[in-house]
Amino acid sequence: EAQVTQNPRYLITVTGKKLTVTCSQNMNHEYMSWYRQDPGLGLRQIYYSMNVEVTDKGDVPEGYKVSRKEKRNFPLILESPSPNQTSLYFCASSLRPGGAEQYFGPGTRLTVT
């Protein structure tokens, strides 16, 4: 089954404790992206990747890092989480950018206290 998986689905952590949210897709997609969803703000892009070892900032990259060492994986790293990073995070992938459909993971709900 074609899918995007994220782990964990739910995470409660404390300020400053480094964490990683994993994202994996099994569709051989080149383009991957991270979004955060906040009430009243919709979804905003954090980082994206056009291919292996090619990543760039989206609209709200501050406080986040990513890496793309393999085509299927695109982890999101919060080196020193803060309460304003409490949000719902979605990973997405598509065959190519542009008009192609983006497939979304189920989401990771992160709470930073």
Place this chain on the structure above:
Amino acid sequence: GNSVTQMEGPVTLSEEAFLTINCTYTATGYPSLFWYVQYPGEGLQLLLKATKADDKGSNKGFEATYRKETTSFHLEKGSVQVSDSAVYFCALSGPDSGGSNYKLTFGKGTLLTVNP
């Protein structure tokens, strides 16, 4: 930069009512347009899309037409069902100001509740 404006919710309808959710956009060039749906507790899934002017996307009884002259992509359904209750997002995909990132730019979402 690119932007999407969709009607504020929430929208509450009775079963079998007609649905319209308005969406307008601002973009450089010729973006692709999408409607995504998010059911409670789930990720987003594509509902329909249109990639060029005058294209009509349709799926599950929903329709939207890419209107370049009015920069709009309104979502419609003739007869909604309880199972259509969800959050609907209008989105566009087009190059950013640097021309390199074909990210999805989303509207803020419209919560639809359909009552039996």
